[in-house]
Amino acid sequence: MSEKLLQVEQLQTDFTKDKRKIRILHGVNFHINKGEVIGLVGESGCGKSLTSLSIMGLFKGTSGEITGGNIRFNGQDLTSLNVNEMRKMRGKQIAMIFQEPMTSLNPVMKIGEQLMEPIRIHLNLNKKQAKEHAVSMLKKVGIARSDEVINEYPHQLSGGMRQRVMIAMAMSCNPNLLIADEPTTALDVTIQAQILELMKQLQQQENMSILLITHDLGIVAEMCDRVVVMYAGRVVEEADVFDLFEKPKHPYTQGLIGSVPKIGDKRDKLDSIKGNVPDPSDMPIGCKFAPRCTQVMPICLEKEPTSMMLENERLCSCWLYDHERGETHV
Amino acid sequence: MSNKLLKVTGIRKSFDIPSGVFGRKKTLKAVNDVSFEIMEGQTFSLVGESGCGKSSTGRLVSRLLTPSDGEIWIDGEEISQKKESQLKKMRQKVQMIFQDPYASLNPRMKVRDIIAEPLLIHTKLSKLEQQRLVSEILKVVGLNESHADRYAHEFSGGQRQRIGIARALIMKPRLIIADEPVSALDVSIQSQILNLLKDLQSEYNITYLFISHDLSVVEHISDYIGVMYLGTIVESGPKDAIFSDPQHPYTKALLSSVPVPDPTFRKERIILKGDLPSPMNPPTGCPFHTRCPVSMEVCKTIEPKVTQVALDNHFVSCHLMSS
Ligand SMILES: Nc1ncnc2c1ncn2[C@@H]1O[C@H](COP(=O)(O)OP(=O)(O)OP(=O)(O)O)[C@@H](O)[C@H]1O
Ligand SMILES: Nc1ncnc2c1ncn2[C@@H]1O[C@H](COP(=O)(O)OP(=O)(O)O)[C@@H](O)[C@H]1O
Ligand code: SF4
Numbered sequence: 001m002s003e004k005l006l007q008v009e010q011l012q013t014d015f016t017k018d019k020r021k022i023r024i025l026h027g028v029n030f031h032i033n034k035g036e037v038i039g040l041v042g043e044s045g046c047g048k049s050l051t052s053l054s055i056m057g058l059f060k061g062t063s064g065e066i067t068g069g070n071i072r073f074n075g076q077d078l079t080s081l082n083v084n085e086m087r088k089m090r091g092k093q094i095a096m097i098f099q100e101p102m103t104s105l106n107p108v109m110k111i112g113e114q115l116m117e118p119i120r121i122h123l124n125l126n127k128k129q130a131k132e133h134a135v136s137m138l139k140k141v142g143i144a145r146s147d148e149v150i151n152e153y154p155h156q157l158s159g160g161m162r163q164r165v166m167i168a169m170a171m172s173c174n175p176n177l178l179i180a181d182e183p184t185t186a187l188d189v190t191i192q193a194q195i196l197e198l199m200k201q202l203q204q205q206e207n208m209s210i211l212l213i214t215h216d217l218g219i220v221a222e223m224c225d226r227v228v229v230m231y232a233g234r235v236v237e238e239a240d241v242f243d244l245f246e247k248p249k250h251p252y253t254q255g256l257i258g259s260v261p262k263i264g265d266k267r268d269k270l271d272s273i274k275g276n277v278p279d280p281s282d283m284p285i286g287c288k289f290a291p292r293c294t295q296v297m298p299i300c301l302e303k304e305p306t307s308m309m310l311e312n313e314r315l316c317s318c319w320l321y322d323h324e325r326g327e328t329h330v
Numbered sequence: 331m332s333n334k335l336l337k338v339t340g341i342r343k344s345f346d347i348p349s350g351v352f353g354r355k356k357t358l359k360a361v362n363d364v365s366f367e368i369m370e371g372q373t374f375s376l377v378g379e380s381g382c383g384k385s386s387t388g389r390l391v392s393r394l395l396t397p398s399d400g401e402i403w404i405d406g407e408e409i410s411q412k413k414e415s416q417l418k419k420m421r422q423k424v425q426m427i428f429q430d431p432y433a434s435l436n437p438r439m440k441v442r443d444i445i446a447e448p449l450l451i452h453t454k455l456s457k458l459e460q461q462r463l464v465s466e467i468l469k470v471v472g473l474n475e476s477h478a479d480r481y482a483h484e485f486s487g488g489q490r491q492r493i494g495i496a497r498a499l500i501m502k503p504r505l506i507i508a509d510e511p512v513s514a515l516d517v518s519i520q521s522q523i524l525n526l527l528k529d530l531q532s533e534y535n536i537t538y539l540f541i542s543h544d545l546s547v548v549e550h551i552s553d554y555i556g557v558m559y560l561g562t563i564v565e566s567g568p569k570d571a572i573f574s575d576p577q578h579p580y581t582k583a584l585l586s587s588v589p590v591p592d593p594t595f596r597k598e599r600i601i602l603k604g605d606l607p608s609p610m611n612p613p614t615g616c617p618f619h620t621r622c623p624v625s626m627e628v629c630k631t632i633e634p635k636v637t638q639v640a641l642d643n644h645f646v647s648c649h650l651m652s653s
C-alpha cells in the first residue's frame with residue numbers, strides 16, 4: 001500500500017493588493033505518496049509556484065498568506081507550525097530547488113560554506129565532518145573538481161553546475177520531499193538531460209518523493225508517476241501519467257497536450273487553446289475554463305464543477321463527466 | 331520553380347571582449363564560417379544551445395551586425411558590407427520578430443502606431459492609407475480593430491507576439507527572421523502562433539529564417555535545418571534527414587536529449603559529459619571533441635571539413651564522415 005507523505009487539502013492562498021484580498025489558490029487538493037514523483041502542470045500564472053511556496057511557508061516579503069485548508073506532512077499540519085518549527089522542517093525534511101539557482105545561492109559566499117551551513121544545522125556535524133559531507137554531495141551530483149569547487153563562488157560556475165550545487169544542497173540532509181520548481185527551464189537541453197537523469201537516480205536511491213513543477217509535458221512524461229493539472233488556482237484534473245497522456249479527460253488538459261509539437265508527429269496544424277488565462281481579480285462565474293472551452297454547455301456558465309472521481313482513481317472537475325462520477329470527491 | 335531568396339556563404343563575426351586586469355582584449359568568435367541558403371517560401375531553422383551563435387547569425391543576415399567576412403545574398407543582391415544608406419530596399423524586404431514580446435514593443439505607443447511605424451519609416455503613404463493597412467493586418471494576425479487603440483502592456487504574451495508579427499508583416503516582407511518567437515509563451519499560446527506563422531507562409535509565400543533552441547518546434551515549422559555548435563553549423567539538411575537520419579554526434583545527442591511527451595516511449599538517451607566550452611576559448615580541432623562520445627585522436631587537432639552525405643543537401647562536419 002502506498003503511504004501518504006504530503007496531503008494538501010482545500011488550500012486557499014490570498015494576496016493583498018490595494019487593501020483588497022485577492023484569492024489565488026481556491027481550494028487546492030492533492031497528495032504525494034512516499035517515493036512518488038508528482039508533476040504539477042498548467043499555464044503561466046495558474047498557481048503552481050504559489051502552491052509550492054505555500055507548502056514551504058515561504059511568503060517572505062510578499063503579502064501572501066494561507067487563509068484556508070491544511071497541508072499535512074507525515075500527518076503533521078504544516079500550517080500550524082511556528083516560524084522556527086517550519087525552518088527546521090525546511091532543508092531537513094522538505095527541500096526546494098528553484099528555476100534560477102542564483103536566486104537561492106548567496107553570491108558572496110563560497111560554495112562549500114553554503115553547502116555546509118544546512119548540513120551543520122540539521123545533521124549536527126562538526127566542521128570537518130560537514131566539509132567531508134559537502135564534498136561527497138558535490139561528487140554525488142557529478143561535479144568533478146569538488147575539492148576545488150567548494151572554495152569557489154557561484155559566479156565562477158556554469159548554469160548547469162550551479163543547478164547541480166542547488167541539488168546537492170537540497171539533497172544534503174536527505175529530505176523526504178523535494179520540491180523542484182522548473183529546475184531545468186533555464187538550462188540547455190543537453191544539460192537538462194544530465195540534471196533530470198541525476199534527479200531520477202537520486203530519487204530512486206533515496207526513495208524520496210518529488211513535487212516537480214514544469215510547463216514541459218515531455219519532462220512530465222519522462223519523470224512523473226502521477227500528474228496534477230492546475231487551472232486558475234484550482235486542480236482541474238489528476239491522473240496516473242499513462243492514463244493522462246493516453247486519454248486526457250478535462251478539455252483544458254486535452255488542449256494542453258494537443259498544443260505540444262512532438263518530434264515525428266506529422267500534424268500540419270497543432271491544437272491550441274483560444275484566449276488567455278483569466279485574471280485572478282476578474283474570474284468568470286461557473287467553470288473558470290468556460291470562456292476558452294470548446295465543449296462548453298449551459299450549466300458550465302452557471303455552476304462551477306466539483307472534482308469527480310472517475311475510473312482508475314482519476315479526478316476531473318468538468319461537467320462533461322457528471323454522469324460518470326463514481327463518488328463525489330470533496 | 332522557386333528561387334533562392336537567401337544565400338549566405340562563409341560569414342564570420344567576432345566580438346572583442348575586454349578581459350583581465352590589464353584590459354587585454356580577447357576575441358570571441360560568435361559566428362565562424364557559416365553558410366546556408368533558403369528557397370523562397372520555405373523555412374530554414376537554426377537550432378542549438380544558448381550562445382552557439384544563432385541570434386548573431388540572424389543579426390548578420392538582417393544587417394543589424396556587419397560580418398567581417400563572407401557574403402549575404404538576399405533576392406539577388408549582395409548586402410554583407412553595404413552601408414545603412416544603401417540598405418533601404420533590403421530593410422523593406424526583411425523584417426524581424428523577436429523572442430520577448432514584452433521588451434520589443436514600445437510601452438508608450440498605441441498598438442496602431444506600433445504596427446504602422448515601418449510604414450512611416452519606409453513609405454510615403456497617407457495617414458488614412460496607413461490606418462487602412464493596419465486594420466487589414468490586425469485581422470490577418472487574429473486581432474481586431476478594438477485592439478488598435480490600446481497600449482502593448484494591456485495585452486497578454488501571445489497577443490503581444492501577434493502585434494510583433496503584424497508589425498513585421500505590414501511591409502509585406504519577403505523574408506522574416508524570427509528569433510525564438512515562441513520561446514516565452516505557454517504551449518497553448520505557442521501553438522496558436524506557430525499555426526499563424528504557417529498560415530501566413532502559405533498565404534503570402536513568406537520565407538522564414540527561424541531561430542530556436544527547441545527541437546520539437548523546429549521540426550514542426552521547418553523545411554531545412556542547420557544545427558549550430560560554438561559558432562559553426564555542424565550539420566544541415568532537409569528536416570526529415572536531420573530528424574530520422576542524423577549523422578553528427580552532436581545532432582544525435584541533441585535529439586536524444588529532448589523529453590518526449592509520451593510516457594510509453596522509452597528511448598536510448600545519449601547523455602553528454604560536461605558543459606559547453608567557452609566561446610572565448612574554443613577547443614582546437616573539432617569544436618565538439620571535448621564532449622563527443624565518439625571522439626578520436628584526429629579530432630583534437632584537425633578541424634573536420636564539411637562533407638556531403640549521400641542525400642542531397644545533407645551536410646555534416648565530422649571526421650567520421652570524411653574517412
Ligand atoms: N507576490 C505576489 N503578489 C501578488 N500576486 C502574486 C504574487 N506572486 C504571484 N502572484 C499571482 O498569483 C498567481 C499565481 O502565480 P504563480 O507564481 O503561482 O504562477 P505559476 O503557475 O507558478 O506560473 P509560471 O508558470 O509563470 O511560473 C498569478 O496570478 C500571479 O500574478
Ligand atoms: N554584442 C555582443 N558582444 C559580445 N559578445 C556577444 C555579443 N552578441 C553575442 N555575443 C556572444 O556571441 C556568442 C553567440 O551569441 P548568440 O548569437 O546570441 O547565441 P544564441 O542566439 O545562439 O544563443 C555568445 O557567446 C555571446 O555571448
Ligand atoms: S465544465 Fe464545461 S466549460 Fe468547464 S471544462 Fe467542462 S465542459 Fe468545459
Ligand code: SF4
Pocket residue numbers: 578579580616617618619620622623624625626629634647648649650
Ligand atoms: S569530428 Fe570527431 S569529435 Fe567532432 S563530432 Fe566527429 S567524431 Fe566527434
Ligand SMILES: [Mg+2]
Pocket residue numbers: 048049050181
Ligand atoms: Mg512559477
Ligand SMILES: [Mg+2]
Pocket residue numbers: 384385386
Ligand atoms: Mg539567441
